[in-house]
Structure formats: C-alpha cells, structure tokens
Amino acid sequence: LITDEEAAKQFADDVNIKAEEVNFRYVSAAWTYNTNITQENQEAMVAESLRLAEFDQEVAHNASAFFWTNFTDTNLRRIFSRLVDIGTAAMPDTEKLERLNHIQSEMRTIYSTGEVCLSESECLPLDPDLTRLFAESRDYDRLLAAWQGWRDVSGKKMKDLYEEFVALSNEAILANGYEDTGAYWRSWYDTPTFEEDLVDLFETLKPLYVNLHAYTRKKLRELYGADKFPSTGQIPAHLLGNMWAQTWNNLYDVLEPYQNKDSIDVTPEMIRQNFTAIKMFEVSDEFFESLGMIKMPDSFWNYSMLSKPDDRDVVCHASAWDFYNRQDFRVKQCTEITMEDLITVHHEMGHIEYFLQYKDQPVVYRGGANPGFHEAVGDVISLSVQTPEHLEKIGLIQNVTNDNEADINFLMRMALQKIAFLPFGYLIDQWRWSVFSGETPKDKYNEKWWDLRCKYQGVSPPVTRTEEDFDPAAKFHIPNNTPYIRYFVSFVIQFQFHRALCNASEQSGPLHHCDIYRNQLAGTKLSDMLKLGSSLPWPEAMMMVSGEDKMNGTALMEYFQPLTEWLQEQNGNDIGWEDACPKPDTKD
Numbered sequence: 001l002i003t004d005e006e007a008a009k010q011f012a013d014d015v016n017i018k019a020e021e022v023n024f025r026y027v028s029a030a031w032t033y034n035t036n037i038t039q040e041n042q043e044a045m046v047a048e049s050l051r052l053a054e055f056d057q058e059v060a061h062n063a064s065a066f067f068w069t070n071f072t073d074t075n076l077r078r079i080f081s082r083l084v085d086i087g088t089a090a091m092p093d094t095e096k097l098e099r100l101n102h103i104q105s106e107m108r109t110i111y112s113t114g115e116v117c118l119s120e121s122e123c124l125p126l127d128p129d130l131t132r133l134f135a136e137s138r139d140y141d142r143l144l145a146a147w148q149g150w151r152d153v154s155g156k157k158m159k160d161l162y163e164e165f166v167a168l169s170n171e172a173i174l175a176n177g178y179e180d181t182g183a184y185w186r187s188w189y190d191t192p193t194f195e196e197d198l199v200d201l202f203e204t205l206k207p208l209y210v211n212l213h214a215y216t217r218k219k220l221r222e223l224y225g226a227d228k229f230p231s232t233g234q235i236p237a238h239l240l241g242n243m244w245a246q247t248w249n250n251l252y253d254v255l256e257p258y259q260n261k262d263s264i265d266v267t268p269e270m271i272r273q274n275f276t277a278i279k280m281f282e283v284s285d286e287f288f289e290s291l292g293m294i295k296m297p298d299s300f301w302n303y304s305m306l307s308k309p310d311d312r313d314v315v316c317h318a319s320a321w322d323f324y325n326r327q328d329f330r331v332k333q334c335t336e337i338t339m340e341d342l343i344t345v346h347h348e349m350g351h352i353e354y355f356l357q358y359k360d361q362p363v364v365y366r367g368g369a370n371p372g373f374h375e376a377v378g379d380v381i382s383l384s385v386q387t388p389e390h391l392e393k394i395g396l397i398q399n400v401t402n403d404n405e406a407d408i409n410f411l412m413r414m415a416l417q418k419i420a421f422l423p424f425g426y427l428i429d430q431w432r433w434s435v436f437s438g439e440t441p442k443d444k445y446n447e448k449w450w451d452l453r454c455k456y457q458g459v460s461p462p463v464t465r466t467e468e469d470f471d472p473a474a475k476f477h478i479p480n481n482t483p484y485i486r487y488f489v490s491f492v493i494q495f496q497f498h499r500a501l502c503n504a505s506e507q508s509g510p511l512h513h514c515d516i517y518r519n520q521l522a523g524t525k526l527s528d529m530l531k532l533g534s535s536l537p538w539p540e541a542m543m544m545v546s547g548e549d550k551m552n553g554t555a556l557m558e559y560f561q562p563l564t565e566w567l568q569e570q571n572g573n574d575i576g577w578e579d580a581c582p583k584p585d586t587k588d
C-alpha cells in the first residue's frame with residue numbers, strides 16, 4: 001500500500017477536478033428529466049447515473065491502493081474516507097445497479113405524474129390542486145376522496161417496486177461495508193449514540209406535541225362532529241390541512257386562539273400586492289444580502305424553474321441544485337403565491353446559500369456538516385422572516401399589535417408548522433430503517449406504518465387500510481429515496497442556531513420576536529460555519545455557531561414556552577391517545 005502523502009494529495013486533487021465534470025454531467029441530465037419528464041430523459045438520467053457510479057467505483061478502487069488510514073494529515077485521511085465511501089455505487093453487478101436506478105426513476109415518475117379523478121371531469125394533480133384542496137376544503141367527504149384517491153394512484157402502485165428496491169439497495173450497501181441502507185444513512189451523523197439521542201429528543205418534545213394535538217382534536221371535533229373521531233383519541237389523518245398531516249398551518253383559521261386580531265397569514269396581502277414567484281425569491285435573496293451573505297448569481301435567475309410549466313410534466317416537489325461547477329446553482333419549485341410557499345422559498349434558498357458558501361471546498365466536502373444542517377439554513381432565516389415585526393418591515397402586514405393575545409396567536413401559527421411536524425419528521429425513517437433492517441417485511445409494510453402513525457402522531461386512517469395499500473409511498477421522500485430524519489434534526493437545531501444568532505446580534509426580548517434582518521454579526525457567524533461544508537465533524541461546526549456541540553430541545557422549548565402554558569390551561573386532562581395504539585411485541 002502506498003504511504004506517500006504527497007502522492008496521495010496529488011491523487012485527491014486530480015480526482016477532484018474529474019469529479020466536478022462527472023457530477024456536472026449527471027446533475028445536468030437529472031435536471032433535464034426533473035424539468036421535463038419523458039421516457040427519453042428518464043433513460044438519459046439513468047445512463048448518466050451509471051457513468052457517475054462507474055467513476056465513483058474507479059476512484060474508490062484507486063484510493064484503496066493508499067494506506068490512507070495511517071496518514072498523519074487528518075484532513076487527507078478525512079478526504080480519503082469519503083473517496084472510498086460511495087453508497088450504492090459500490091454495487092458490483094452493473095445489471096443490478098442499472099435495475100436499481102431504473103426502479104428509482106419508475107417510482108419517481110409514478111409519484112410525479114399521479115392524478116386523482118374526483119369526478120368524470122375533475123382529475124387533479126398533487127401540485128397545486130390537491131395541495132390547495134387540503135389547505136382550503138372543510139368538506140369531510142371531499143377530503144376523504146382526495147386522501148384515498150391519492151394513495152390509490154401513488155403508493156398503492158409501488159409496493160412491489162419498493163420491495164425490489166430495498167433488496168437491491170441493501171445488496172449494494174453491503175458491498176460498501178454497511179449492514180443495511182439505514183445503517184449507511186445513519187453513518188452520516190457520525191454519532192454512535194445517534195438513535196438514542198433522537199429518542200431522548202423526541203421524549204423531551206413530546207409533551208408540547210401532545211398538548212397541541214389535544215387542542216387541535218377538540219377544535220376539529222367541534223367543526224366536524226365528535227362522531228367522526230375514534231373514541232380512542234386519534235385524529236383522522238385527512239382533516240389536518242395537509243395530504244400527510246405533517247404540518248397543520250392551514251388549520252390556523254379553525255384554531256386561532258384570539259379572534260379578530262390582525263391576521264398574520266400574509267397570503268391575501270401577497271395576492272393583493274401582485275406578488276410573483278420571482279418576487280418571492282427576490283425577497284428571500286434580499287434577506288441573505290442584508291446579512292452580508294452571498295446573493296444569487298445571474299445563472300440562478302436565468303436557469304431556475306420557479307413556477308410549474310403548463311406544457312410538460314415536471315417533478316413539482318421543491319429542490320435546490322448544485323451543478324458542481326462553482327457557478328451554476330438552481331431551484332426547481334412549482335411556486336404558488338401563498339405564505340406556505342414563501343416559507344418553502346426560504347428553505348430552498350437556504351440550500352443555495354450553503355452551496356455558494358462552500359463552493360470552493362473539495363467536492364467530497366460539498367455537503368452539510370450533517371444532512372440536518374442543510375435543511376436548517378433556510379428555516380433559520382424564515383424564523384426571523386415570519387415574525388410580525390419583520391413582515392411589517394417588508395410591508396406584508398400593517399400596524400402590528402404587540403400584546404399577549406397577539407403573541408399567543410403568533411406562537412400558535414408557528415407551532416402548527418414546527419411542533420406539529422416533529423412526530424412526522426421522526427417516524428418516517430423509523431419506518432424505513434425497520435424495512436431496510438428486515439424487521440418489517442413486505443406483508444407488514446402498511447401495518448407498521450399505521451402503528452407508527454398512531455404511536456407518534458396520534459392520527460388514524462379515515463378508511464380501513466390493508467396490505468393491498470402502501471401508504472408510506474404516498475409521501476415524496478419514499479419513492480424519491482430521500483432520507484427524512486434530517487428534517488427532524490433540522491427542526492431541533494434551527495432553534496439552537498436562531499437563539500445563537502439572536503444573541504450574536506445582541507437582540508434582547510423573547511426568542512420568538514427576534515429578527516436578525518440586516519445584522520452582519522449574525523450573518524458572519526452563520527457564513528463562517530456554512531463555508532466549512534462537511535470538512536469538520538458537525539459538533540465542531542455547531543460549536544462555532546451556538547457554543548453547543550449537541551442537539552438539544554431547550555431552544556425550541558424556550559421559544560414556545562408561552563404557548564405551552566396556554567395550551568395546558570386550555571386542555572386540562574383531555575389529552576393523549578397512547579393506549580389506542582397496538583404494542584409491537586403483542587403483534588406476533
């Protein structure tokens with residue numbers, strides 16, 4: 001084995017240049033497919049992903065000719081550990097790798113082209129139609145038809161494909177040195193106690209969720225009639241304003257604690273001011289600029305897809321794209337003129353800002369310190385943007401009242417977006433890890449899913465489910481094979497970052513009123529961490545920004561403290577659903 005570290009550095013530099021070209025080719029083919037779904041573009045993307053895999057395999061093979069585990073240079077060791085870790089590209093059998101990539105693109109296409117016919121003449125795609133229906137409709141039966149219809153045209157069609165996908169993914173990952181795909185995904189957090197830490201975090205935050213669930217259930221029983229609700233305490237999954245019951249912000253009008261206060265839902269005002277998708281992205285870009293951070297390059301504005309085209313099929317689920325040439329960065333989003341989409345705009349722009357900050361790192365370091373960091377950047381900014389104070393600064397709200405009742409209203413709105421999400425963000429990969437590990441076989445896929453949905457989220461299926469159904473795949477990230485625990489991590493650490501940046505900007509007052517807009521101290525602190533990419537272990541990156549090196553829920557609990565007390569008063573003892581859910585061990 002080669003021990004010469006100078007030769008190793010030269011090897012890594014050569015690989016880095018080639019990696020930019022090969023990644024650019026693949027990303028370009030993926031962009032073409034995602035923004036124009038055709039058989040031809042799907043096949044071209046699969047072909048390019050195979051070329052990328054071959055490149056990764058060759059690099060891993062050549063890198064293992066070096067005795068890199070013994071290198072004295074820590075950074076060089078870290079780089080080589082990334083060069084040899086190539087995920088499913090390690091699949092030795094090219095035919096099987098082609099089949100794996102083909103199955104993934106098949107599932108992606110089924111999901112992105114699915115439509116639900118609610119009547120002869122009314123066939124609706126998920127974006128924007130079914131999404132809007134779930135945001136606006138209060139018609140129990142219409143919501144049920146859309147809920148069941150979507151699962152029939154998406155998840156139900158993918159059960160066999162998914163089973164085959166799991167086997168092939170695990171076979172490939174085994175060749176990469178991990179026992180299953182879930183173990184590989186968890187390795188990105190590089191924390192031996194990662195799963196325990198998540199359990200502790202969830203237990204800490206669970207009381208906040210249980211209180212929000214109880215309050216919401218009471219209000220929905222008043223709206224739809226208690227007879228529509230199981231006596232065991234769950235909420236039917238189609239009544240929460242979202243296709244997956246993952247965020248409940250669209251129920252704000254039903255749940256508003258103090259009526260006739262100035263509405264903080266700026267959707268009507270955005271429409272009144274003739275907001276466009278581009279305007280929404282300009283608002284976000286201006287915020288990053290105000291922090292002294294990097295603004296969007298011209299290529300972003302020239303090549304992004306910021307609205308749904310009307311002449312072709314596209315993957316509408318929002319995403320941010322790094323073309324690995326240090327100059328081309330894009331967002332693809334079917335943007336609607338709503339507050340919810342303004343928040344997603346900031347989320348996607350957070351990804352782009354991270355790309356811009358770490359663009360001069362080696363390719364192996366162009367990623368988040370851990371995947372949760374990448375998901376948190378935009379959300380940290382949007383915690384400031386969503387404050388009534390900030391919305392007033394940018395002219396989306398007039399004459400903000402700042403009294404205790406307005407405070408509770410605002411915190412309720414934020415809780416429907418952040419606290420409601422926590423169990424969902426947690427359970428998706430609990431399900432997926434159990435499938436990858438073999439604990440959940442195909443004939444238990446749907447049962448396991450609803451056990452977790454009951455246990456963590458306290459929601460129940462509004463109609464009977466069987467193993468003919470495959471409800472997990474009705475959620476983008478399952479057919480798209482995008483890990484999900486990153487969002488749970490993000491929803492926790494974004495409050496730690498927010499608290500740290502607010503302290504850095506010497507903002508006094510409660511956390512939920514803090515707006516770091518135009519504060520260069522905060523901007524510099526955040527930028528310095530983003531520039532690192534994944535070149536340092538994430539606890540060191542977190543320490544740089546927040547002075548903490550662990551995920552913890554204290555910042556999130558501090559932020560919501562006033563609402564937690566208010567909810568406890570409102571709910572009394574009418575809370576919970578736990579004993580309704582099947583216990584896993586008694587299942588067998």
Ligand SMILES: O=C(CCC(O)(O)[C@H](Cc1ccccc1)NC(=O)c1ccccc1)N[C@@H](Cc1c[nH]c2ccccc12)C(=O)O
Pocket residue numbers: 246247317318319320321343344347348351374375379480482487
């Ligand atoms: O999926 C997303 C946003 C899309 C994304 O920006 O996370 C996107 C997902 C994706 C990954 C891989 C391929 C295609 C889409 N991730 C990225 O674009 C991305 C880009 C670079 C690095 C990491 C992620 N949000 C999640 C979680 C979520 C729900 N509501 C929210 C509100 C604010 C922030 C997040 C959410 C969801 O919709 O369930």
Ligand SMILES: [Zn+2]
Pocket residue numbers: 347351374375
């Ligand atoms: Zn994201």
